[in-house]
Amino acid sequence: MSAIHCMQLCKTFKQGDETITGLDHVDISIEVGEFVCLSGPSGSGKTTLLNAIGGLDTHDSVEIHMGNIRIDQLDKGSLADMRLHNIGFVFQAYNLIPVLSAQENVEFVMQMQGIVAHERARHAREILKEVGLEGMEDRRPAQLSGGQQQRVAVARAIVSQPQLVLADEPTANLDSVTASHLMNLFSRLNQHHHITFIIATHDKRVMGYAKRLIKMRDGKIIGDEKQTPVAIEDVADSSG
Amino acid sequence: MNTGVFNIPFKAMLTLSWRNLWRNYRRTLIMLAAISMAVWAMIFMTAIMRGMVDDMLHQGVANLPGHIQIHHPGFRDDPSVVNSIDAPGGELLAALNDSQTKSWTSRIKVPAVISSERDTRGISLLGVEPESENRITGIAEQVVEGRFLEGDDDRGVVIGLKLAERLETRLGKRVVIMSQDPDNNIADRGFRIVGLYKARLEALEEVNVYAARGTLQKLLKIGDQVSEIAIIDKDFRDIESLYAKIKAATPDNLEIRAWYELDSYLSSMLNVMDGFVLIWIIIIFLALSFGLVNTLMMAVFERRREIGLIQALGMRPGMIVYQILLESLLLLLIGLSIGNALALATVLPLESGLDISSVAEGLAMIGAGSVLYPNLRLDDMILANVVVIMLGTLTSILPAWHAARLDPVQAINST
Numbered sequence A: 001m002s003a004i005h006c007m008q009l010c011k012t013f014k015q016g017d018e019t020i021t022g023l024d025h026v027d028i029s030i031e032v033g034e035f036v037c038l039s040g041p042s043g044s045g046k047t048t049l050l051n052a053i054g055g056l057d058t059h060d061s062v063e064i065h066m067g068n069i070r071i072d073q074l075d076k077g078s079l080a081d082m083r084l085h086n087i088g089f090v091f092q093a094y095n096l097i098p099v100l101s102a103q104e105n106v107e108f109v110m111q112m113q114g115i116v117a118h119e120r121a122r123h124a125r126e127i128l129k130e131v132g133l134e135g136m137e138d139r140r141p142a143q144l145s146g147g148q149q150q151r152v153a154v155a156r157a158i159v160s161q162p163q164l165v166l167a168d169e170p171t172a173n174l175d176s177v178t179a180s181h182l183m184n185l186f187s188r189l190n191q192h193h194h195i196t197f198i199i200a201t202h203d204k205r206v207m208g209y210a211k212r213l214i215k216m217r218d219g220k221i222i223g224d225e226k227q228t229p230v231a232i233e234d235v236a237d238s239s240g
Numbered sequence B: 001m002n003t004g005v006f007n008i009p010f011k012a013m014l015t016l017s018w019r020n021l022w023r024n025y026r027r028t029l030i031m032l033a034a035i036s037m038a039v040w041a042m043i044f045m046t047a048i049m050r051g052m053v054d055d056m057l058h059q060g061v062a063n064l065p066g067h068i069q070i071h072h073p074g075f076r077d078d079p080s081v082v083n084s085i086d087a088p089g090g091e092l093l094a095a096l097n098d099s100q101t102k103s104w105t106s107r108i109k110v111p112a113v114i115s116s117e118r119d120t121r122g123i124s125l126l127g128v129e130p131e132s133e134n135r136i137t138g139i140a141e142q143v144v145e146g147r148f149l150e151g152d153d154d155r156g157v158v159i160g161l162k163l164a165e166r167l168e169t170r171l172g173k174r175v176v177i178m179s180q181d182p183d184n185n186i187a188d189r190g191f192r193i194v195g196l197y198k199a200r201l202e203a204l205e206e207v208n209v210y211a212a213r214g215t216l217q218k219l220l221k222i223g224d225q226v227s228e229i230a231i232i233d234k235d236f237r238d239i240e241s242l243y244a245k246i247k248a249a250t251p252d253n254l255e256i257r258a259w260y261e262l263d264s265y266l267s268s269m270l271n272v273m274d275g276f277v278l279i280w281i282i283i284i285f286l287a288l289s290f291g292l293v294n295t296l297m298m299a300v301f302e303r304r305r306e307i308g309l310i311q312a313l314g315m316r317p318g319m320i321v322y323q324i325l326l327e328s329l330l331l332l333l334i335g336l337s338i339g340n341a342l343a344l345a346t347v348l349p350l351e352s353g354l355d356i357s358s359v360a361e362g363l364a365m366i367g368a369g370s371v372l373y374p375n376l377r378l379d380d381m382i383l384a385n386v387v388v389i390m391l392g393t394l395t396s397i398l399p400a401w402h403a404a405r406l407d408p409v410q411a412i413n414s415t
């Protein structure tokens, strides 16, 4: 079964009189358990493609399947439910609710999912520890650095082990140690829990972790190849 | 898949709304001040208006006088001595003296002419039994010079200050009062002015002249007959049971009327007042609603990125509406609490009476006194609170709806 299947995906943006092409007839199939990197220069359509797959945007001509569901045919509310229960998001720009602490931000999605309080709290603490934010659970986003905020967002995206994680430049604000730590975590979740990852990035080190590398340019896919990912560093397991 | 609209616990929603509320605490405080002031104005001014209307009603009822009156059926069309009735007796007297009646009196009321050595004027001559009359109208307290009548056969008269001025006479002088007996013969005699009274309505001072009932009965040769019986109950708003009882005891050839039948202006005032209060409350609310909508719109605009974010994370549009409404409701509830407390704190100390004599001259013309007793009513307070909560929540639907319709991608990427 393919996790995601898009056919002839197009997206244009109107800016005044100008029409900007975001995606240009993109066909893509991604199987369950894949670890995909979308690479390409800025403006090549990576974010637009992630948004399309996540059901966040309307499109001009589409058929997007997720499992057996045609997500392009769902209404707003069902799309919201679909995202809530199946997809973990890490956005490029704006990720955290400013009035909630790191822990509350991570718990927020679980709250909507109806997970009981003590389990939520335990999960959230575990995952925050895993992304290296132990002791910062009660800080508000404004009291965290950019990299720390990014890690909270990652923690929130993976905390309830969704089927699919869509991450847009997840390492953009991270130093290389934290970045590799995070990628190791992603790889492990991918291997052990068969969570599908689609990561948009132009970070060469991130691409190294991918089992499949899709290259984009001007809203089109210009390359799609399988590759052998770098070995997961064991250090991630021991350091926690 | 959980497809319920309410896919987040209330407590989490409350936390989010509460913290969002205090993010821009200056704006929230300003809004709270506006809501509190509006609620205060609603309740305080309503209490003042109620107090004024109550006062006018009391005054009006006192001038009738009485809450219930019994007459000859022809008296109200032709208030002459011909349309007199026998003094109450038997069953009626028993009902009148029953403990349920607060007080009653019987009086003569005939048109007459009063002459001083300077001038002559038409008046309404009242023959009263001083003690019971005073219990009904409080006339004795209005006497500012001399004394009120004493006993059923007092031979003096008490006239208004204004009338004394018009007649160019004064306390202690003699006047001649002339009327007709039932046989259309002139009945006249001289009276000494034993007292001058000052009424709240100057018009009354010129018209009502008080003499003793027994003295007038002799003058008019009507035996123990009277023109009307006036009865007061404990509260003029609640006279139905007494009315029924007295009516049952009143002979069929007499007419019995409640105050609201005697003066339809007074009774309509009471009814109109309820509508007036509602309109007043809604007008203030309308002024407030602009600020409320504006504030919420701004809050939504400032937070559009995180609203987009929580939508992207899987919060249903309905829940976004719910969150904004909850935030607005919290704001309203706090504002209401402060406003109610403020209203109580300002009205209750004034309930013993607010001296408005400095502006009372104008008010006296519409029948109000110079001491105002605000009337704070629970149902008015509840009305104000319900209007603010219901309409406030309703008005907040607009910004909430606006928030729910934000496009998540655009919202997140906007700056």
Ligand SMILES: Nc1ncnc2c1ncn2[C@@H]1O[C@H](COP(=O)(O)OP(=O)(O)O)[C@@H](O)[C@H]1O
Pocket: A013, A014, A015, A020, A021, A022, A040, A041, A042, A043, A044, A045, A046, A047, A048, A049, B410
């Ligand atoms: N909201 C938008 N309005 C107008 N143009 C947009 C919008 N979002 C993206 N684009 C355009 O679509 C193209 C693809 O953008 P994007 O998917 O963000 O690229 P990437 O994530 O690879 O940098 C770019 O040319 C960009 O300018």
Ligand SMILES: [Mg+2]
Pocket: A043, A046, A047, A048, A092, A168
């Ligand atoms: Mg991008």
